[in-house]
Amino acid sequence: MNDRELSCNAGGQFMDRGRMNQNGVVQPLLTDLYQITMAYAYWKSDKIDDQAVFDLFFRNNPFHGEFTIFAGLEECLKFLDSFHYSQSDIEYLKQTLPEGIENEFFEYLGNLTAREVTLYAIDEGTVAFPRVPIIKIEGPLIIVQILETTLLTLVNYASLMATNAARYRMVAGKHVNLLEFGLRRAQGPDGGLSASKYSYTGGFDGTSNVLAGKLFNIPVKGTHAHAYITSFSSIGELKTRLLKHKQTGVMEDLLEHAVRHRGMLSHVLDVSTEESSEGELAAMVSYAIAFPDGFMALVDTYDVKSRETEQLTQDLLSSTQNDIKSKKDGKSGSPSKPQSHTVNGQKQRQPITNGKSQSSANKHKTHNHKCHQNGTASQNGGSGGVGSSRSPVKDTIYDTNLSTTTKTAETTTTATATATTLTRTTSNGTAYLPKYVEKSFRSGLLNFSAVALALNDLGYHALGIRIDSGDLAYLSCLARETFEKVAERFKVPWFNKLTIVASNDINEDTILSLNEQGHKIDCFGIGTHLVTCQRQPALGCVYKLVEINGQPRIKLSQDVEKVTMPGNKNAYRLYSADGHALIDLLQKVSEPPPAVGQKVLCRHPFQESKRAYVIPSHVESLYKVYWKSGKICQQLPTLEQVREKVQISLKTLRNDHKRTLNPTPYKVSVSDNLYNFIHDLWLQNAPIGELS
Secondary structure: OOHHHHHHHHHOOEEEOOOOEEEOOOOOOOOOHHHHHHHHHHHHOOOOOOEEEEEEEOOOOOOOOOOEEOOOHHHHHHHHHHOOOOHHHHHHHHHHOOOOOOHHHHHHHHOOOOOOOEEEEOOOOOEEOOOOOOEEEEEEHHHHHHOHHHHHHHHHHHHHHHHHHHHHHHHHOOOOEEEEOOHHHOOHHHHHHHHHHHHHHHOOOEEOOHHHHHHHOOOEOOOOOHHHHHOOOOHHHOOOOEEEOOOOOOEEEHHHHHHHHHHHHHHHHOOOHHHOOHHHHHHHHHHHHHOOOOOEEEOOOOOOOOHHHHHHHHHHHHHHHHHHHHHHOOOOOOOOOOEEEEEOOEEEEEOEEOOEEHHHHOOOOOOOHHHHOOOOOOHHHOOOOOOOOOOHHHHHHHOOOHHHHOOOHHHHHHHHHHHHHHHHOOOOOOOOOHHHHHHHHHHHHHHHHHHHHHHHHOOOOOOEEEEOOOOHHHHHHHHHHHHHHHHHHHOOHHHHHOEEEEOOOOOHHHHHHHHHOOOOOOEEEEOHHHHOOOOOOOOOOEEEEEEEOOEEOOOOOOOHHHOOOOOOEEEEEEEOOOOOEEEEEEEEOOOOOOOOOOOEEEEOOOOOOOEEEEOOOEEEEOOEEEEEOOEEOOOOOOHHHHHHHHHHHHHOOOHHHHOOOOOOOOEEEEEHHHHHHHHHHHHHHOOOOOOO
8 A cells, every 4th residue: 555545544535745735535546437548549559659738728707707717726736746546546447447458558557657747827816718728738648638537627616616706705895704604515525625715715704614724724614503592492491601701700690691681672672571582592691601702693593473473463364364254245345454554655555463553563763775675575586585594574474374273275375365465565575564574583683682792791792693594684784773772872882893694595696686785794604506606517627639749639610619729829918008908819839929019919719800909018928837847836825825816816807807797708819820820720620521
């Protein structure tokens, strides 16, 4: 057993190779079978000494955008550095490959390394565009062919993930924190680790993935689950109530402080202590004692019905039954028919609460209108929406079993429809049941605020709350208003700055919608849509032979998009006077590079009429030699430096290239010399048809 196998067994999936962590899964056998069978066919055909050039590139930008972030280069270099078939690898291949393969070929594989390979690449974290090779590989045909699948798997997901994260960062803005919460939804352990690493590369601020934090030095963040809240049912379950004062060191009863503050807060927030959950309070006190300097609480666990809510449900059922009875009796109307009122210039039905209209019963202030508009509408039409999953309105109305209360299917259907009407009548999402929506959420806000003030008495500052369901825009505005009230009433200015974290199946469109609604969220926890890249699950990088023994090679296709650009090429990025990237230019390696201030003819690779002269104010050569003669040739950047590179590179693009809706395509061109070379070779290799 060799060193690689020993370190895999001892260190698990990731090995410490001194310079950098090496993923033990990434090894020569992590490839497609046909790479090995082609290698044997090359060997059998005496092509051992043939020299080849391969381009690794993608054909289209992901997510309907016009840029891609290149990532995964460091992992590719690690792979080249450790490339070697172990004895057990050779034994496995002998058993797996077809019979008749000479032993000399297996001996050849056993001695094969990447020493004679040269790898050129653009810097990791750089913005890249279709058809421009992000990696160029030169070397003996057999070894550079064998590298194909592994290099593709290392670059494809890494670049897709970094691009996805960068897009989230752009729509969220630079002042909102983004946390990756996707490990449980990722495609396996390695997918989860890669997602954590490359979401951080793309601009996220941290991850919930503890192993990723250890391996890649990424900040690890988290709160707690609903399970922690529901594990407590009463205050009596608290076995520890004492907490040491941060300054004096005196032990004090945190629960006693919290209960006292809750009583005062109930008047300030207009929430009765009877409407809040005792178990939730106990859980928050317990968590605060465990983490007094890091108290971040989940506040949407319980939907506690108030007496008014129960009365509304009874009135609703009574009204529904009377409506049905009136219809059967041939009468229209009902003595319990709700009154009407006007919202946004339209008449709306007014529910009855304890004999009063909701407008008179609802004493709370109207929040910022932007937070209310489309408040109950689900974003993105599904589970990814703001109004999805554990909606307080849904719980308050639908948790009452209407079907068991009424006697007929007709009654049940009508009652449910009426309930739906009550929750969807108005455009601002608050004309019906706003107080009940608030109170199901404000139970958590009341208990959190009480515990946070109790911690303040003992010299500690809470961090904030997490909202994991409901109308995130409206609830975040409500939470911020609540914190401002508490800060003013209790003279605790830091309460204004409590962090509001939002999760719940958030995607790019959700954030855009929340921005339009004027949310007050400070941090998004994003999982499923981020790590699975649901909008586009694959980037589609390809690896194509473009030259062998100094002779160009071209792949032809009826689909022009799949025609390759032959020959060994260099890539340059030309910048305009305002500092923005203007166009990428591919040239033959034999051509002199473009010069600043000199006119350059840039042509579309396949459309003859599309051409333009460009006078660059700055020219950037995109390729650097990263691997040669068995060694890494560049000082590899840290993950933090790659992360910074992403933002610097994105700033070189005009905003119209980066916008989410109908972005302007970035131009990729070829020199006039390369254009003529491509089309001459195309004509030489294209078959001539015959008509009869």
